[in-house]
Amino acid sequence: MSRPSKRTGPLSDIRIIDMTQALAGPFGTALLADLGADVIKIEPPHGDMARIMPPYPENFSHPIADREKDCDYGGYFASINRNKRSVVLDLKQPADREALLAMVEQADAVTENARVGVMDGLGVGYEALKARNPKIVYAAIRGFGDPRTGESPYANWPAFDIVAQCMGGLVGITGPPDSKGLPAGSSVGDIYPGTLMALGLVSAVHNARRTGEGQFVDVSMYDAVMSLAETAVTNYAYNERVLGPRGSGHPMLCPFDVYETNDGAVAIAAPTTNHWKALCEAMERPDLLADERTKDTLQRSAHRDFVTDVITAWTNLRSKAEVVDALGGKVPVGPVNTAADLFSDPHTAARGILPKVQLPGNNGEVALAGTPIKFTSTQAGVYAAPPRLGEHSDEVFAELGIERGVAPAEPADSADLVEKEKS
Numbered sequence: 001m002s003r004p005s006k007r008t009g010p011l012s013d014i015r016i017i018d019m020t021q022a023l024a025g026p027f028g029t030a031l032l033a034d035l036g037a038d039v040i041k042i043e044p045p046h047g048d049m050a051r052i053m054p055p056y057p058e059n060f061s062h063p064i065a066d067r068e069k070d071c072d073y074g075g076y077f078a079s080i081n082r083n084k085r086s087v088v089l090d091l092k093q094p095a096d097r098e099a100l101l102a103m104v105e106q107a108d109a110v111t112e113n114a115r116v117g118v119m120d121g122l123g124v125g126y127e128a129l130k131a132r133n134p135k136i137v138y139a140a141i142r143g144f145g146d147p148r149t150g151e152s153p154y155a156n157w158p159a160f161d162i163v164a165q166c167m168g169g170l171v172g173i174t175g176p177p178d179s180k181g182l183p184a185g186s187s188v189g190d191i192y193p194g195t196l197m198a199l200g201l202v203s204a205v206h207n208a209r210r211t212g213e214g215q216f217v218d219v220s221m222y223d224a225v226m227s228l229a230e231t232a233v234t235n236y237a238y239n240e241r242v243l244g245p246r247g248s249g250h251p252m253l254c255p256f257d258v259y260e261t262n263d264g265a266v267a268i269a270a271p272t273t274n275h276w277k278a279l280c281e282a283m284e285r286p287d288l289l290a291d292e293r294t295k296d297t298l299q300r301s302a303h304r305d306f307v308t309d310v311i312t313a314w315t316n317l318r319s320k321a322e323v324v325d326a327l328g329g330k331v332p333v334g335p336v337n338t339a340a341d342l343f344s345d346p347h348t349a350a351r352g353i354l355p356k357v358q359l360p361g362n363n364g365e366v367a368l369a370g371t372p373i374k375f376t377s378t379q380a381g382v383y384a385a386p387p388r389l390g391e392h393s394d395e396v397f398a399e400l401g402i403e404r405g406v407a408p409a410e411p412a413d414s415a416d417l418v419e420k421e422k423s
Helices: 024-034 077-082 092-105 124-130 161-167 188-211 221-228 230-239 273-283 299-302 302-317 320-327 341-342 346-353 392-398 414-419
Strands: 015-018 038-043 086-089 111-112 137-142 216-220 254-262 264-269 333-335 355-358 364-367
Touching: 015 024, 024 038, 024 077, 024 086, 024 111, 024 137, 024 188, 077 346, 086 392, 092 124, 092 341, 092 392, 111 124, 111 188, 124 137, 161 188, 161 221, 188 216, 188 221, 216 221, 254 302, 254 320, 264 302, 264 320, 273 320, 299 302, 320 333, 355 392
Parallel strands: 015 038, 015 111, 038 086, 111 137, 137 216
Antiparallel strands: 254 264, 264 333, 355 364
16 A cells, blocks of 8 residues: 655644654644644754653664764654654743744644643743734643643642553553453553544644634543543443453453463454354354353353353364454454564555654664554555654744754753653
């Protein structure tokens, strides 16, 4: 599948000034950049803290090193900063603050994920930007939201992904039954708020173009994860039932679980009558169709251990590939894939979901997880490699008619940056 060579997505008429760092904000703006938005990434002189995080290419250098020769970012940064242009501004300096305000005058939206009051203290909070551009959409991600949309007793607390997963209720319903709960393998406490921020931003830009008025868009990591854990909320709201970790199965559907094979595991979901019948036929167990314990999904859920034993007795004798071959196209089934499996699956190749970009220096190409959002006309996707620190400063200033530039300062300690700047 071909990939775009320039900004051709449906958001190609939108310009976003992106002041986010780490994961939540950059993931959201990466989605927008994939969809064609012109995302100008504003970085401090020492760069986004995520630049120094592994995995590293062979010729990696610290962001302040010879950026024309080597690659000044690792894989963590690369995965969420493709398609963006990097501009260095020191917002503690008046000239650079003014440069930012001038950029905002020509933008549709601004994003940031600092702690409450940080941007206001620098003189570039929502009200200051709105004074320069009444149509500006200002989207913020914070651990517990912004007082502009609702006070929280935790408003000034810092937050990380794992905190949002725990407080939002997701950890409490994830993991083996009777356990204390487990965080998800992916940083959904960052990624999901970032996704919602992207949706809110686009919605607010649409409204601003219709009404001429911008607004403040606020996404709380806590709130976002709670909405993701909707089943915990619903069960408690209806009958005060507190769900615990659900294991790998579903509390109300059966079979709907992960079953071991002789070389790994597969997911099998056959809660409906037709799917259960097809599964029984594949297992050569027609007797289960009339068995009182397995005649419908309610009975199968009530006798989950029996159903699991029956299915596992069949899957344990087969490989993942054999189970998928027997059920594919008839019963919802899929192998538990490793990253290596993803790279070799014909689906990912056919869908173009692992595009490659050329890294700076002698680092060759690397594959990134591309956009899952496809269009028939306005092609979206990865068209540009992640930027070196400040790579586009001169280009953007010239394009916007701004006479301002700043050279990178000496590198700050990376551990200090994480503590000071992550919301």
